[in-house]
Amino acid sequence: MRPVNLIPPEERRGEQAPLRTGPLPYILLGALVAVLIGVTAMVLVDNQISKSKSEVAKLEGEDAVASARAQQLVSYTQFRSMSEQRVATVQSLADSRFDWERVMRELALVLPSNVWLVGLTATASPTVSVDGGGGSSGADLRAQAPGPALELNGCASGQEAVAGFVTALKDIDGVTRVGVESSELGEEKEAVSSTEVGANTGLSGDECRTRDFIAKFALVVAFDAAPVPTEESAESAVSAPVESAESASSASSEGSEGE
Numbered sequence: 001m002r003p004v005n006l007i008p009p010e011e012r013r014g015e016q017a018p019l020r021t022g023p024l025p026y027i028l029l030g031a032l033v034a035v036l037i038g039v040t041a042m043v044l045v046d047n048q049i050s051k052s053k054s055e056v057a058k059l060e061g062e063d064a065v066a067s068a069r070a071q072q073l074v075s076y077t078q079f080r081s082m083s084e085q086r087v088a089t090v091q092s093l094a095d096s097r098f099d100w101e102r103v104m105r106e107l108a109l110v111l112p113s114n115v116w117l118v119g120l121t122a123t124a125s126p127t128v129s130v131d132g133g134g135g136s137s138g139a140d141l142r143a144q145a146p147g148p149a150l151e152l153n154g155c156a157s158g159q160e161a162v163a164g165f166v167t168a169l170k171d172i173d174g175v176t177r178v179g180v181e182s183s184e185l186g187e188e189k190e191a192v193s194s195t196e197v198g199a200n201t202g203l204s205g206d207e208c209r210t211r212d213f214i215a216k217f218a219l220v221v222a223f224d225a226a227p228v229p230t231e232e233s234a235e236s237a238v239s240a241p242v243e244s245a246e247s248a249s250s251a252s253s254e255g256s257e258g259e
Contacts, residue, residue, distance in 0.1 A: 098124050098148040098226055103172060107150070110168040114161045118208045119153035141179040145222035152219040155208040159183060162217045174223045181218035186211060 100122055111117070126143045142149055156162045162183045169178045186209025209216050 098223070100148075103150070103174070103223075106172045107169075110171055112156075112161065112165055112168060114157040115154060115165045116156075116208070117152055117154035119151075121151040122148070123151075124148045141181050141220035144179075145220065145224065147226045148223045150219075150221040152221065153217070155214050155216050157215075158213055159185070159215050162215050165217075166219065169219070169221050172221070174226060175221055176224040177222050179220040179222065181220060183215050183217040185209070185213065185215050 103122070123142070125147070126145060126149070142151055156165060162180075166178050166180065169175060207216070208214070
């Protein structure tokens with residue numbers, strides 16, 4: 001006969017116990033895997049956060065060191081900035097002024113012996129007005145020169161001497177052009193003494209022709225390449241009559257000898 005097991009299936013043990021099946025074991029296994037993945041992810045994120053915090057702390061320390069070092073160098077930075085500002089100021093002042101001393105020195109070197117000046121006006125800009133100037137008549141030519149210029153009034157022993165003086169003026173450093181406002185010969189006059197020459201000329205530039213061969217001229221010497229000064233540098237204007245009684249007397253005596 002075939003044996004029959006009368007023990008209920010749920011109470012059986014050993015090999016004869018039935019296998020338990022259903023979704024519950026799989027659900028539990030999935031839950032355990034999910035928990036394991038979550039814990040692993042949390043550990044990795046925590047490690048990354050810790051590493052980032054460490055890097056932030058390191059960078060903050062380096063920033064503090066750099067800030068302290070920069071603070072120590074602030075004085076040098078301020079000194080350099082102040083130095084650059086002063087250099088720029090000096091350069092600006094140098095560019096806005098004109099070296100009249102050099103021009104006067106070179107003018108004295110190129111002035112021929114047969115030419116004498118009775119009036120000289122030096123201005124840095126045509127807008128500058130000079131009180132008590134040398135009686136220059138080159139206002140139109142001066143207005144055409146935007147930069148520094150010389151206005152010269154005087155006399156020479158002939159038109160050729162005036163032309164030679166114009167050529168000599170071009171040798172002055174910085175001169176770009178020389179304009180001739182006028183150049184006229186005087187009328188024949190009787191010889192006068194040197195005292196009368198001084199009295200007649202008055203050292204004012206009004207009249208310096210004492211012989212018919214003497215030419216009276218008015219010139220404008222322009223320095224177009226020089227920087228145009230601002231209104232604040234208008235003090236660059238210089239005006240002075242030229243003491244020329246002795247020169248006029250000398251030229252007059254030379255003219256008399258030539259006759």
